[in-house]
Amino acid sequence: MAEFRDSIDIAASPETVFAYLTTNDGMTAWMGQYADLDPTPGGRFAVDIAGHPVRGRYLHVEPPNRLVVSWGFAGSEDLPAGASTVEFRLTLIDDGTRVELRHSDLPDTEVRGHADGWANFLPRLAVVGAGGDPGPDDWRPRPD
């Protein structure tokens, strides 16, 4: 199983950043057009990104430092609701908060051209990737 890691520094307190990961309005300010979030262990994590229903649960909620959610797509056979894991770690730094993201339990993408890799990888691409234009600012949901 593959994983993806990235991090970014944000000029705001961990508490502020945490709110953007745990409130409906905070979430849709940066990801998706609709969110229904219940940030308690086992609580609902639902975000629609350009019509693609990301569904999972809050697995670990430790304000304001750590958040783990399960992540998949309603109706997908290949990456069903809750199938992968996304972890956010928020660390206080001098000028704000460092957000470290780890998306794990993903289908293996490393074995290029290898049968099993592609079989798992392509459906994942379809659901995650079809979310829309990757540009950071001018992204809009696709008109229906």
Place this chain on the structure above:
Amino acid sequence: MGAEALADLDLALRALADGNRRAILRVIRSAPQPVGAIAEAVGLSQQTTSHHLGVLRKAGLAVGTREGTRHLFAVDTDGLAAVRSYLDDFWPGKLAELKAAIESREARDHG
């Protein structure tokens, strides 16, 4: 990434959003196949399968090759690599949006 590359990616992602086309890619992933064999494997008519193969070809995800007199279809790994690199942009793009959303609000509240 230029507008042309984005348009290509959009084509590829739309092509991949269809379950039948993903099934077709699974059939041809390990070895090139003629359209008849692909149609049988995915349980679609030859005509429908040809249509989907056309979409996959236009999207850069499948290529037609010739083996003697047989016309075979294979996965185009270049097209898939482009989509893979798009996926690698998903979280970096989203984290950049998170940063922008928070910092613009902070500046407004304190400015």
